[in-house]
Amino acid sequence: MTKEKFDAIVVGAGMSGNAAAYAMASRGLKVLQLERGEYPGSKNVQGAIMYANMLEAIIPDFRNDAPLERHLVEQRFWIMDDTSHTGMHYRSDDFNEVTPNRYTIIRAQFDKWLSRKVCEAGGTVLCETTATGLEWDSAGKAIGVRTDRAGDVVLADVVVLAEGVNGLLGTRAGLREMPKSKNVALAVKELHFLPEEVIAERFGLTGDEGCVIEAGGTISRGMAGLGFLYTNKESISLGIGCLISNFAETMERPYALLDAFKRHPSIQPLIAGSEVKEYAAHLIPEGGFNAIPRLCGNGWVVVGDAAQLNNAVHREGSNLAMASGRMAGEAISIIKSRGGVMDKASLSLYKTMLDKSFVVEDLSKQKDMPSLLHTNSPNFFTTYPQLISHAAQNFVRVDGTPKIEREIATTAAFLRARSRWGLVSDAVRLASAWR
Amino acid sequence: MKTAIAERIEDKLYQNRYLVDAGRPHITVRPHRSPSLNLLALTRVCPAKCYELNETGQVEVTADGCMECGTCRVLCEANGDVEWSYPRGGFGVLFKFG
Numbered sequence: 001m002t003k004e005k006f007d008a009i010v011v012g013a014g015m016s017g018n019a020a021a022y023a024m025a026s027r028g029l030k031v032l033q034l035e036r037g038e039y040p041g042s043k044n045v046q047g048a049i050m051y052a053n054m055l056e057a058i059i060p061d062f063r064n065d066a067p068l069e070r071h072l073v074e075q076r077f078w079i080m081d082d083t084s085h086t087g088m089h090y091r092s093d094d095f096n097e098v099t100p101n102r103y104t105i106i107r108a109q110f111d112k113w114l115s116r117k118v119c120e121a122g123g124t125v126l127c128e129t130t131a132t133g134l135e136w137d138s139a140g141k142a143i144g145v146r147t148d149r150a151g152d153v154v155l156a157d158v159v160v161l162a163e164g165v166n167g168l169l170g171t172r173a174g175l176r177e178m179p180k181s182k183n184v185a186l187a188v189k190e191l192h193f194l195p196e197e198v199i200a201e202r203f204g205l206t207g208d209e210g211c212v213i214e215a216g217g218t219i220s221r222g223m224a225g226l227g228f229l230y231t232n233k234e235s236i237s238l239g240i241g242c243l244i245s246n247f248a249e250t251m252e253r254p255y256a257l258l259d260a261f262k263r264h265p266s267i268q269p270l271i272a273g274s275e276v277k278e279y280a281a282h283l284i285p286e287g288g289f290n291a292i293p294r295l296c297g298n299g300w301v302v303v304g305d306a307a308q309l310n311n312a313v314h315r316e317g318s319n320l321a322m323a324s325g326r327m328a329g330e331a332i333s334i335i336k337s338r339g340g341v342m343d344k345a346s347l348s349l350y351k352t353m354l355d356k357s358f359v360v361e362d363l364s365k366q367k368d369m370p371s372l373l374h375t376n377s378p379n380f381f382t383t384y385p386q387l388i389s390h391a392a393q394n395f396v397r398v399d400g401t402p403k404i405e406r407e408i409a410t411t412a413a414f415l416r417a418r419s420r421w422g423l424v425s426d427a428v429r430l431a432s433a434w435r
Numbered sequence: 436m437k438t439a440i441a442e443r444i445e446d447k448l449y450q451n452r453y454l455v456d457a458g459r460p461h462i463t464v465r466p467h468r469s470p471s472l473n474l475l476a477l478t479r480v481c482p483a484k485c486y487e488l489n490e491t492g493q494v495e496v497t498a499d500g501c502m503e504c505g506t507c508r509v510l511c512e513a514n515g516d517v518e519w520s521y522p523r524g525g526f527g528v529l530f531k532f533g
Contacts, residue, residue: 043503045502106532108533128525129524244480254480279450281504
């Protein structure tokens, strides 16, 4: 293998790596993909929701054989305090379309399937192989990858770094910074198994319909974070994530946070009687636009989570990963077909494609949101959820108190907690960060 | 509903599959007299509870239950408190679902 040279090496077999490898292999490039897990997906963790459009751009007929759990017809947004949730539910039969928009998936199964497509397209996938470093020529161009297989060096014209948020190669080589603790969230998740019909009944679902809940509030104990519950076919993915910097400040235990979330009176009945079969932890890039590193250089490109391409506000990640991987693969194929050298100038085609796409456009739209939520987390994640809960209860509870007194009490509570200036300033900052 | 029984992290990790590379831990803690604040935080923040204080007040790591998330790397690699690499190919946590 040492003497064999590839057109491209892809480090990692997650969403972005598989997309890149497929894009290149299906265009006839000689691709080697390295995966440190036992099989593709065995090291990968996600919530997980998969968006159809970005996969369609890679495998148009994926619905024929991809392992999909449920297509989503209902989304619940919950603001929680310790005993209640105030929610907005959106449910629409429009999502029961011929080609549904998004699905829940189980990554270990999905990644294995997508990797099989890479193999069918002619890519070589080498599992149980950890890439340990990049190999450079004297002119400073990446020419391959070192692995832990007998110290082998594998050579290629270009290396696609699809190594995830905690990727070592790019950071060790100084191509990008280590993620900062205020720019990454630690999420923990459990998979709760329940009979299919129990899930259907509890969430009002038929067939392959699915429901998701995204929840914020006192469940994150003042930290910037979110809880989630996703329905799979016969299991429920339940998790919660908060910024690492917040964890370090509060010294909260992630699994204690998850257990408290599970026992919340709004969540507990939904998972009652379930059997937990896995506990997972993973980092999520939260820095947004401002945290995107250099995307390409001489002989390398970086894609997906490794490039911090994650939309924290909309909780989208795998689609940005798939799109960036595909674009990197397409760009490399175009350069190759022109007979070009894989240097920084030619590979900037990938950056140009990405800049013009929804990936960078969406991230730049809300580039101030991460820092706003970070600096103001106690207000957004504790004070407001409590106020909203009290306001809702004031509105609903009937006990003979005149309505006007209740309204005055609600308004007073908001003013006491945040002051008139504080409320206006929070609203303005939130609105401007959203724009 | 309010009688909460704390679940043990050991029971959670017991659900997972691991292939431990015996004798080759992928994370090591630099010898220290007293731990830095970030290193100390890991005794609570590590989602697999790999870090613990020993009797003499130093932080020790047992990486067997590690889920390779990288939290300790983000908090402690830059100042040299921990040295981090991935397990050898095939070793470490093996997610069944992910």
